[in-house]
Amino acid sequence: MSSLRAVKMMPLGYRILPTSTLPRVVRQFSSTPARSYEYLLTSKPKPGVGQVQLNRPKALNALCTPLISELNEALKQFNSADDVSVIIVTGSEKAFAAGADIKEMAPLTFSEAYTKSFIESWSDLTTQVKKPILAAVSGHALGGGCELAMMCDILYCTETANFGQPEVKLGTIPGAGGSQRLTRAIGKSKAMELILTGKSFSGADAEKWGLAAKAFPSYEALMEGVTKTAETIAGYSKVAIIGAKEVVNKSQDLGLRDGVEYERRVFHSIFGSQDQKIGMKAFAEKRKPEWTHQ
Template identity: 35%
Template sequence: MPEQLVAAETRGTTLVLTLDRPVALNALSRALVDRLADRLEEAAADDAVRAVVLTGSEKAFCAGADIGEIPNMVGASPLDPLPLDRLFETMARLSVPTIAAVRGIAFGGGCELVLACDTAIAGRSASFAVPEVKLGVIPGGGGTQRLVHAIGKAKAMRMLLTGAPVDAEWAYDAGLVADLVDDAQVLGRALELATQIAGNAPRAVAYAADSARRVNDMPLHQGLAHERRNFLLALGTADASEGIDAFTHRRAPAFTGR
């Protein structure tokens, strides 16, 4: 039977996407990456989706790039797109947040996938690594950039230059993941977080996420200007009027996404 690659399940207003390539520990083949990007583009077009949870198996969130496909990139121009480019660009454009729910290994491209998500929950079995230097290459999906922004230069350099894995507790203490829970609670905690997000005004969530994602793209003064723009756009929505009125009259808001 052909591999499913990415399983999709709707849980209320949350879309759960599960990497499903068990024989290869969910390694990121070109086919899997394209399927995941397709699923995320479908989510972007569905107004009922308010958050996306990305997860894998108990043993592996994602083992990284499909090593067998790497030689196909030898000789490529720096201007040519890489397999992960479309996926991460799609994630960056999503108006809904992405939450990684990690058990087992998240190595190489798998760690980069976690970094590309807006936040992450880790189980105690989780381990993270960017081991590309052990293969004579370096991360090619944003790992050198996003890891420094996520945990700081010193800790990122330790991971990048040794290629050694770190455990879930180290990753939590370093700020690579937001929550650390028992493995059995990982998906539940991610869904709980997604439900909390869904209780807020959808356009405000989208504007907040957009502003925060720009931190890595522009200097502070430009980031502040972009935040100010998004603040004023949010303030002009019907949901902002509803939220302020609900707070004033001590009632629960009824957000409509307008």
Template identity: 45%
Template sequence: MSTELIKVKTDEQVGIITLNRPQVLNALNLQLIDELVNELERMDQDKNIRVIVLTGNSKAFAAGADINEMAEESAISIMQKDQFAVWDRMSLISKPIIGAISGFTLGGGCELMMNCDMVIASETTLIGQPEVKLGVMPGAGGTQRLVRAVGLRKAMEMLLTGDPITADQALAYGLVNKVVPVEAYYNEAIKLAKQIAKQPPLAVQLIKKAAHKAEDLTLTEGMQYERNCFYLLLASEDRKEGMQAFIEKRKAHFQGK
């Protein structure tokens, strides 16, 4: 599989994907997104990987869509390409995705960040949806996920002014989990990923699915979905191992079965 615009590696049970267009601040073109989603899907099927970390570099996680690629497109050509369909596949990834972000996280970069389940940000991070300043609007979930993440009032301010917010503001709004010095953001994300990778994989994946359902279902429907996931986990070998290890006062060894 070609990965010209991303770098891929593993660290124990953590898969790491690095956006790699530093000369254009990791601007998101069609090729990069295709490579990224294909790799996410591959890691999702790899039994040796339990958690995925998505990152860029200290200067930019991703500064937005590649405007040079879009400038000459028409409404019809964009619609025919259906370029956002590949973004929809990200929501089907069952394993946790941790974003390790720094610097410019704008437009499509912000939308990509919001596809992550948890986010560690450097103190130099700037997050925003500046599409309005170009006469357009977000198209990969910016209006929908941002409202769900920070509420209507804050989202409207960010969307209609196009102005970015700082890492500390993003932390206060609930957009990121933690803000650390720029030299520590990547290692902090890997540390969190390794902590989660030690948990039983089936439980982790079903918890992710149930938590995301909370945005789409009524409380009653969500409670029933959660309950069904709970019942399913009772049949797993990891559940037996976890409870037996608790009784025997030893460390559990989870295998994802």
């Protein structure tokens, strides 16, 4: 949840690129004008796919309360949009999110942080968004940036992406789920080592350890691959997609016996959908199904 101020972490000669020079990998599919945000760019790059790009380049997308508020609003809009089935969350080639904004956190007292539930809203996407969220991570994903990436349903990254939970270096600990999600993903011993030392790890390591579904060789390949996967998912029934996300996420909260029973109940409930009938009939007739998403 901490921020590593970008310039200190960059090699000599690093400079912040103006927004206008950031790579434009994905074209806008929808002709509908996007809502204007201060810290985000939103688009619909493919049918059924919504994209949210963090856009605070001078701070390497460091997370602050106004940015998180906009992110929650953008995700809520896509979650309720009939023409969106899958959401991509990404940053720039240089940084997914370099951490949380230290300037916002440093002056907080215990009573302020505790009584106002500081950063509780950062977890809204894990509880309020029913559609799958795919993270596309390039560059730095540190502290809060790493936690945000792990909140997403599938994490993709570049091989050179820079992950880490370096809060210990600032005299604090992860506060937006880093200790919990990282441990579940890669195991106690490795997560403990990373959190206690504050060491960073690469996108290649993230894939090797099972934190990332896939690491791509470049930013362009990352965005192309993630968009293609999102388009594939968006081609299925929304009913099945949302149900599948629900049962997989439930596996993180329940024991095996309860989890299997929960999965079976959701499986049974989907027999009440039109798409289950459409899908199975189309399979039997060896033709492509035409989903109603009902």
